[in-house]
Amino acid sequence: MKRLDQKFIDQTLELIKSQEKVGTGNERTKTIVNRLLEDLFNAMADLDITSEEMWRACDWLTQAGKNNEMGLVYAGLGIEKFIDVQMDWEDLQAGIENRTPRTIEGPLYVAGSPESNSYAELETEVEPNSERLYMSGVVYDPEGNPIPGAKVEVWHCNLKGLYSHFDSSQPEFNLRRAINVGQDGKYEFKSFVPVGYSCPPNGPTDLLMKSLGRHGSRPAHIHFFITAPGYRKLTTQINIENDPLINEDFAFATRSELVPHIDRVSAQEAVNYGKEEAFAKIDFNFYMVRETTGAAAGENHRIRATVA
Numbered sequence: 001m002k003r004l005d006q007k008f009i010d011q012t013l014e015l016i017k018s019q020e021k022v023g024t025g026n027e028r029t030k031t032i033v034n035r036l037l038e039d040l041f042n043a044m045a046d047l048d049i050t051s052e053e054m055w056r057a058c059d060w061l062t063q064a065g066k067n068n069e070m071g072l073v074y075a076g077l078g079i080e081k082f083i084d085v086q087m088d089w090e091d092l093q094a095g096i097e098n099r100t101p102r103t104i105e106g107p108l109y110v111a112g113s114p115e116s117n118s119y120a121e122l123e124t125e126v127e128p129n130s131e132r133l134y135m136s137g138v139v140y141d142p143e144g145n146p147i148p149g150a151k152v153e154v155w156h157c158n159l160k161g162l163y164s165h166f167d168s169s170q171p172e173f174n175l176r177r178a179i180n181v182g183q184d185g186k187y188e189f190k191s192f193v194p195v196g197y198s199c200p201p202n203g204p205t206d207l208l209m210k211s212l213g214r215h216g217s218r219p220a221h222i223h224f225f226i227t228a229p230g231y232r233k234l235t236t237q238i239n240i241e242n243d244p245l246i247n248e249d250f251a252f253a254t255r256s257e258l259v260p261h262i263d264r265v266s267a268q269e270a271v272n273y274g275k276e277e278a279f280a281k282i283d284f285n286f287y288m289v290r291e292t293t294g295a296a297a298g299e300n301h302r303i304r305a306t307v308a
């Protein structure tokens, strides 16, 4: 079939814009929405997208919203990755080096985790059959000086691949903590080595991934927010090395600088560390950058889960 004549696209875009009143509404929103509509209508014409396909898309978007999966869709389509790529570019232009790279937040943060000083135990309930993990390090400024008063927020999933709050079978804030570092900038937490996980089966994200001939799974990882007065919030993750999906994350979050080595310490050696059992050990330092005008923002104000 011959492509839709361009004049019909242009006429329709003009018709839609003709209802905009100058001086009302938000100019930025007008610019963005009109551009996206233009790109969409052109794609509909170029690809001859049918009415059936457009209504399936509408139904899919409705369901993704109902299931609260749009954050997951952003991750799975690489939109969240591309937001990072844009911010990395802004930093590059501003001459800012991220010694600890940012990577995606994902949709499963919950604000208000229990706080403690220097050390935390992440399990509110004991995870059976897990491999004990101790992770520790220092929060540094760009010159390598500790940052007293930095806060390390950490969260990860259980061995079923589920996050507390979103999985109501877990106690609230299980595997979520906030650690305030001391003068030495050090943090340490006790938990267990997490596993990878997949999108909710047969949900909108999972169905989209299958239609794209992709999987909807992530390699094992641990999430972090690092904050300190005068410094830009750092949103990042570390991966568990040797995970089979480490270079095939459906959310594209893996970065080589964020895959620390894991040491395995035997029960006999554990006493040398003041521990009572065999454990896996990760040492990882976070380097922050100072708040700088002209560079990418560290914070965004997406709606995040909170505990009522």
Ligand SMILES: [Fe+2]
Pocket (backbone or CB within 6 Å): 106, 108, 221, 223
């Ligand atoms: Fe995650």
